[in-house]
Amino acid sequence: MNTETSQLIRSLRLIMVIGLVFVHFGNFPGDPLDPFTGVVNAEFVVASSINSFFTYFFLCSVPILSMISGYLFCYQGKPNFIETLKKKNTTLILPYLTWTTIWLLFAFVLYSIGKSSNQFTYYDQGFSDYNILDLLNGIIGITETPFAFQFWFVHDLVLSIIITPIIIPAIKKFGAIVVIIPFLLWAMDYSPWIFFNFKVIAFFNFGLYIGIKKVNINIPTNLKWLNLSIILFIIMVLVRIYTPAAYNGKMPFENIYELFLRIIGSLAIITLAINMKIYLNGVFKYLVNHSGYAFFLHAFHFPIIILMKQVLFMTGIFQGELGLIFLWITSIVATILTAIITAEVIHRYLPGLYRYLNGQRSI
Numbered sequence: 001m002n003t004e005t006s007q008l009i010r011s012l013r014l015i016m017v018i019g020l021v022f023v024h025f026g027n028f029p030g031d032p033l034d035p036f037t038g039v040v041n042a043e044f045v046v047a048s049s050i051n052s053f054f055t056y057f058f059l060c061s062v063p064i065l066s067m068i069s070g071y072l073f074c075y076q077g078k079p080n081f082i083e084t085l086k087k088k089n090t091t092l093i094l095p096y097l098t099w100t101t102i103w104l105l106f107a108f109v110l111y112s113i114g115k116s117s118n119q120f121t122y123y124d125q126g127f128s129d130y131n132i133l134d135l136l137n138g139i140i141g142i143t144e145t146p147f148a149f150q151f152w153f154v155h156d157l158v159l160s161i162i163i164t165p166i167i168i169p170a171i172k173k174f175g176a177i178v179v180i181i182p183f184l185l186w187a188m189d190y191s192p193w194i195f196f197n198f199k200v201i202a203f204f205n206f207g208l209y210i211g212i213k214k215v216n217i218n219i220p221t222n223l224k225w226l227n228l229s230i231i232l233f234i235i236m237v238l239v240r241i242y243t244p245a246a247y248n249g250k251m252p253f254e255n256i257y258e259l260f261l262r263i264i265g266s267l268a269i270i271t272l273a274i275n276m277k278i279y280l281n282g283v284f285k286y287l288v289n290h291s292g293y294a295f296f297l298h299a300f301h302f303p304i305i306i307l308m309k310q311v312l313f314m315t316g317i318f319q320g321e322l323g324l325i326f327l328w329i330t331s332i333v334a335t336i337l338t339a340i341i342t343a344e345v346i347h348r349y350l351p352g353l354y355r356y357l358n359g360q361r362s363i
Contacts, residue, residue: 001075001217002218004218004219004277005217005218005219007277007284007288008219008270008273008274008277009068009072010287010288010291011273011276011277011284011287011288011291012064012068012269012270012273013065013068013291013294014287014290014291014293014294014297015269015273015287016058016060016061016064016065016269016294017061017065017293017294017295017297017298017301018297018336019057019058019060019061020058020061020150020298020301020302021297021301021305021332021335021336022054022055022057022058022332023054023055023058023059023061024149024150024301024302024305024306025051025055025305025309025328025331025332026305026306026309027051028044028047028048028051028309028313028324028327028328029309029310029313029327030313031043031044031048031324033048035048035051035052035055035056036052036055037052037244037249038052038240038241038242038243038244038245038249038251039052039241039242039244039245040244040245040249041245041249044320044321044324045321046321046325047321047324047325047328049241050325050328051328052241053237053238053241056237056240056241056261057233057237057265059258059261059262059265060262060265060266060268060269062153062199062200062203063199063202063203063262063263063265063266064203064266064269064270065153066153066157066160066199066200066201066202066203066204066207067203067204067206067207067266068207069157069160069161069204069207070160070203070204070205070206070207070208070209070210070211071207071208071210071211071217072207072211073161073164073207073208073211074168074207074208074211074212075211075214078168079164081164081165084161085161085162088158088161090359090360091359091360091361092154092157092158092359093158094356095295095299095356095357095358095359096151096154096155096158096299097139097140098356098357099148099151099299099300099357100138100139100140100141100146100147100148100151101139103146103147103148103302103303104125104135104138104139104146104147104148106123106303107123107125107138107147107303108123108125108127110123110307111123111124111125111127112127119310120307120310122303122306122310123303125138125147140155141155141196145196147303148299148302148303149302149303150298150299150301150302151299152196153200155196156195156196156197156199156200156201157200157204159194159195159201160195160200160201160204160205164208167205167208168208168212171205171208171209171212172212176209178205178209179202179205179206179208179209182198182201182202182205183198183202183259185198186198186199186202186255186259187255187256187259188255189255199262203262203266219274219277220274223271223274223275223278226267226271226274227271227275229264229267229268229271230268230271230272232264232268233261233264233265233267233268233269234268236257236260236261236264236265237261237265240257240258240261292358292361292362292363293339293340293343293363295358295359295361296339296342296343296354296357296358296361297336297339297340297343299357299358300338300339300342300343301335301336301339304335304338304339305331305332305335308331308334308335308338309327309328309331312327312330312331312334313327318330343358343363344363347363
């Protein structure tokens with residue numbers, strides 16, 4: 001892999017994880033409007049529009065991270081499955097289980113502290129009637145996503161890796177049809193038995209495909225046509241967040257539309273990263289050089305982003321349309337900075353623990 005491609009991948013990893021912080025901000029405190037719904041009967045139209053726009057803008061995080069994982073899995077040739085699985089145990093699986101356990105305990109503590117005053121009710125995971133399945137769901141995610149919601153991606157990624165001994169030979173024999181099938185099932189809203197959805201496996205398979213086919217990823221210098229994907233993606237996001245208002249809160253052909261939204265969006269965000277390399281090279285290099293934060297930020301940001309916005313809102317400072325916009329900005333920035341500071345502190349004083357929590361990745 002050439003240096004430019006390696007740098008692009010490293011920058012995208014950090015950009016996409018930062019994007020997940022935007023996605024997981026959720027609704028504004030006291031406002032029931034879910035940003036995934038779009039701007040429907042919004043009390044705060046501007047704030048809701050900004051929140052919903054960036055929620056959908058960064059929904060391409062999972063597709064891009066999945067493609068990168070699939071591509072890197074095969075780009076050096078046929079992987080040794082047993083050795084790869086052993087490596088993933090320390091770089092992915094054990095940190096995943098550790099983080100989800102930490103956050104479930106964190107939720108229980110906050111729920112216990114706040115239940116008498118009806119605060120932090122978000123963290124009530126049914127602890128008053130908890131059973132073994134609830135515990136396994138909270139940590140691993142079996143029939144439901146883990147409490148640390150972001151780890152549904154890791155859950156599905158691990159499962160995708162486990163079935164590569166089946167998928168890789170299938171791609172070699174049947175070609176692109178193996179890649180297309182999960183996309184078709186996704187469009188049909190088919191519920192998978194073991195995966196939470198088809199988003200990870202579909203884009204992971206695409207990454208495997210281009211890795212198996214030895215597709216050379218060269219960074220283009222002429223972005224004239226690629227830049228059109230950015231404009232198209234922005235239009236598609238705006239259509240997605242405003243159309244439901246005309247259809248009783250529903251998006252027509254939602255699955256198909258969002259599938260294409262993610263495909264076009266992935267191309268658009270990759271193009272934006274290339275533009276950053278050309279026109280904002282200092283920022284691009286910073287992202288490349290600090291891509292080691294990506295896994296830690298991914299693991300750390302949720303549910304901290306929820307607590308951050310709740311605590312900030314309790315100050316009474318962030319009121320009205322403008323106040324909610326500042327709440328949105330402040331919560332996201334504060335969460336990212338808190339993650340970075342925490343990473344630096346643990347790395348400095350407990351470097352062994354940091355490497356474990358960060359999947360053996362350097363800072």
